Amino acid sequence: MGTKDSVQVEVIVTVSGNRRADTKDISERLQSRGLTVSSVLEHTGMIVGHSSEAALESLKQESGVAAVEAAGTVQVAPPDSKVQ
Amino acid sequence: MTNGTSTAVMNETTGKYIITYRQNEKSSTLKLLKDNAGIAAKNVVSSNNFESAAVSTADIPSGGGLVLEKLGMMVVDMPGEAAGTLSALESSASSAILAIEPEGVCYPINQTPALSLDYLRGFRDAAADLYDRASANGSVAMGLAGASFEGTETYTWGLEATGARTSPFSGKGIKVAVLDTGFDLQHPDFVGRSITHQSFVQGQTAQDGHGHGTHCVGTACGPRQPASGRGYGVAHGALIYVGKVLPDQGSGSDSGILAGIEWAITNGCHVISMSLGAGVPSTKTYYEAAGQRALDAGSLIVAAAGNNAARNLGNFGFVSRPANSRSFMAVAALDSRLGIANFSARDTARSAGTAVDIAGPGVNVYSSYPMPTRNHSISGTSMATPHVAGIAALWAEAANVRGSALWQRLITSARTLNLPVNDTGRGLVMAPAADTVIA
Numbered sequence: 447m448g449t450k451d452s453v454q455v456e457v458i459v460t461v462s463g464n465r466r467a468d469t470k471d472i473s474e475r476l477q478s479r480g481l482t483v484s485s486v487l488e489h490t491g492m493i494v495g496h497s498s499e500a501a502l503e504s505l506k507q508e509s510g511v512a513a514v515e516a517a518g519t520v521q522v523a524p525p526d527s528k529v530q
Numbered sequence: 531m532t533n534g535t536s537t538a539v540m541n542e543t544t545g546k547y548i549i550t551y552r553q554n555e556k557s558s559t560l561k562l563l564k565d566n567a568g569i570a571a572k573n574v575v576s577s578n579n580f581e582s583a584a585v586s587t588a589d590i591p592s593g594g595g596l597v598l599e600k601l602g603m604m605v606v607d608m609p610g611e612a613a614g615t616l617s618a619l620e621s622s623a624s625s626a627i628l629a630i631e632p633e634g635v636c637y638p639i640n641q642t643p644a645l646s647l648d649y650l651r652g653f654r655d656a657a658a659d660l661y662d663r664a665s666a667n668g669s670v671a672m673g674l675a676g677a678s679f680e681g682t683e684t685y686t687w688g689l690e691a692t693g694a695r696t697s698p699f700s701g702k703g704i705k706v707a708v709l710d711t712g713f714d715l716q717h718p719d720f721v722g723r724s725i726t727h728q729s730f731v732q733g734q735t736a737q738d739g740h741g742h743g744t745h746c747v748g749t750a751c752g753p754r755q756p757a758s759g760r761g762y763g764v765a766h767g768a769l770i771y772v773g774k775v776l777p778d779q780g781s782g783s784d785s786g787i788l789a790g791i792e793w794a795i796t797n798g799c800h801v802i803s804m805s806l807g808a809g810v811p812s813t814k815t816y817y818e819a820a821g822q823r824a825l826d827a828g829s830l831i832v833a834a835a836g837n838n839a840a841r842n843l844g845n846f847g848f849v850s851r852p853a854n855s856r857s858f859m860a861v862a863a864l865d866s867r868l869g870i871a872n873f874s875a876r877d878t879a880r881s882a883g884t885a886v887d888i889a890g891p892g893v894n895v896y897s898s899y900p901m902p903t904r905n906h907s908i909s910g911t912s913m914a915t916p917h918v919a920g921i922a923a924l925w926a927e928a929a930n931v932r933g934s935a936l937w938q939r940l941i942t943s944a945r946t947l948n949l950p951v952n953d954t955g956r957g958l959v960m961a962p963a964a965d966t967v968i969a
Contacts, residue, residue, distance in 0.1 A: 456785060458816045466823075484785070487792040489827060490820045494785040513815035518851070520806045521781040522711060522912070525741045529837050529873050530805075530910040 452498065456517040457481065457505070459493040465510035466491035472510045479504045543632040546590070547613045549604045555626035556597065559604065562626065566619060567612035569595055574604070605633065679866045681896065686762045687866045688749070688891030688917055694764045694924065695754075697961035701765025701923035706751055707794035707802045707829075708916065709787060710743035712736040712774035714900040717744065719756040720770075727772040728793055730786040739778030741899050745908060746805045747772060748898030750916035750923070759905050762897045764920025764961070771799050776806060784814070787852075791820050795829050800926045800936070803919035804833040804858075805912035807850035811879055814851060818883070821857025828932035832919045833858045834911035835886050836875035847875035849884045856883040859937060862954050863892020863914040870953045874911055877952040888944055889954040890914035890921075918959045928962035 459476060461469050466488075473486045473493045480501030485494045494517070497505060505514045523530045551559040563569040573594030577583040583600070590596045595606040606613075617630050681687040689695040715727060715737055727736035738744045751770045752763025773790035776782040787806070794802045802824065821831050839847030853860035863871035871893050877886050892914030899906035918940065925939045926932065944957040 456783065458785060458788065458814075460816045460819045463819075463823075485789060487788060489795045490788060490792050490823050492788055492792075492816060492820070494788065512819070515814050515816055517784045518808050518810075518814060519781040519783055520776070520787065520808045520852075522740065522742045522776055522806060523837075523910075524779075528909060530742055530745075530908050530912050 454482075454496045455499055455502075457495055457497050457502065458515050458517050459495075459505065459511055460513040460515070461491040461493065462510050462512040463491070468510055469493065472508060475508055476505055476511075479508060481505055543634055545607075546633045547606050547608060548629075548631050548633050549606055549616075549627055550629040550631075551602055551604065551627050552625075553602055556599075556602075558626035560597075562616060562619070563595065563604075563606065563608075566615050567606070567608045569593070569606065569608060679868075681760065681866075684760050685754070686760060686891075686896045688895055689754075689761065689764065691864075691866070691868065691891055692764075692917060692921060692959055692961050693963060694917075694921060694961040695761075696963070697924055697928075698964045699924040699928045699962055700767030701751070701920065701927055702767040704765065704768045704801070704923040704926045705771055705797065705799040706765055706768045706919060706923050707771035707773055707790075707797075707799040708743065708747045708750055708919070709773040709775045709790040709794070709802060709804050710738075710746050710806065711740035711776045711778060712738035712743045713747045713770075713772040714738050714744045714898070715772075717898055717901060718904070719748070719753050719898055723751075723770055725770045725772060726797065727774070728790075729774040730789045730793070731774050731777045731782065734774065734777055736772050736774040738774075738900055740776070741903075741906070742805070742912065743772070743774065743776070744900050745895075745897045745906065746803060746912060746916045748916075749895060749913060750803050750920040752898055760896065762905075764917060765923035768920070768923045771797060782806070784816070788816065788820055791824060791829075791831070795824055795827050799829055800932055801919045801922045802829055802831045803916050804831060804852070805910070805915045807834055807836050807853060809836070809838065809850055811848045811854065811884075812851060813854055813883060817852040818855045818857055821852070821855045825857055825933040825937070830922055830933060830936045831858050832915055832922060833860060834915045835860045835862050835877075837863075837873040837910050837912070839873050839875050841870070841872045841874075846878050847873075848878045849875050849886060854879070854884045859887045859918065859940070860885060860955070861892075861911055861915045861918050861959075862886045862889040863909070863911045864889050864947075864954070864958065865893035866891070868947055868958060870949055871909065871911075873909070874914075874953065876950075880952065885955060886951075886953060887955040888918055888940060888959050889947070889957060890917035890959050892917075921959050921961045924961050 679687040679691040754761035775790040833853035836850035895913035
């Protein structure tokens, strides 16, 4: 029982430019490949969700998927910083 | 000793005039030509009447004109006095004619008449003078020799330096989204403004508990004549969209930021200002795709290049994600002498996407802040970014362009600085002026 199966990562799936009309359908197919979908961004053509690390490879195989990436983070400096 | 030959070459004209008229004002212009220059309609031909618009100078009737329909211009054979009369008549901001200019000539570059020694001597002397003045000011790396902008009691230096203060445009009818820590929705400087807000941070409303977001909204869209203090907002007439994608402390997830971008596009926002970064040089396909899709949908995303440089220590930093995407306009920070800010990230990676595209005022920027503080001055590429976003809104209003066309307007109207392109991109962002020939 490796950590790869149990640790959930936040995932952002970019749908291919020519398949953006199918974003909703693709999100459903990704669910059966192990993606827990939290939101479908129809205008930007992206699907946000969680999956195990082990499932990431399978998600990439789905037709119409241009990229599967772990969600990163951004920050701002503390409020008392002179430079923000 | 004259530069006779060279001057004549540089001022060479054909005797005809080129009239640039406002779109949809062709008939008014033709009437003006008839009434004031005696040019009858039958003496004016149109490019539409020629196969594939293949016209030449020879097709212009003597004492008449040629309409170039797609360009919205006319080439007219009229005497100087008539041109002068028309110029005088049609000089208001609402006139049908945007410009009347003598038709010049061009030469193939390798056949230009030789420059005289006199001309070159004058050029050398002018360059030497510029050098003397620049080095007398003690700073070789100044953006523009002698440039120095002061804020006044009434306006910030940033509004002055970018020409925003004197621009007749306010961003009226333009939607500007600021994706950040939110906004102080009760700020007294924004009473009566249209503000749509949405939080993408779980457990928090769009109310700003940090300060950063309120400051950025203020620079992009704040007032020119607040009840107290100086004016500090660029697009003071824009419709404000506040997307809280960053929590009051700590970091925000890219999924929340993408949701904010999606929301801004869905709501038809013309400009999206993002003063945020991951602090890393890596890229993500999703940011590259989101930026391009936003552009194609008519939303220009403007992002901070990053504050990770410490130039006084020899560290030039790098353009951070997401600004390092090709499709995000990356913004550097300048000080009030138009020098590059010490912390402003340089494009050190120099690959596609990592370019700094443009620069804006980013040192000691006065703007709004959550109450009770009300106003505050801070520095950062975060402060330069909403200057560009606000000016983008002015251009969107002035030229009625969106997406990539708006990107083009900002770049081609930027003011070149005497600084490297990997620091400032195309230069200082400039607002549309009253006499700009828009289209």
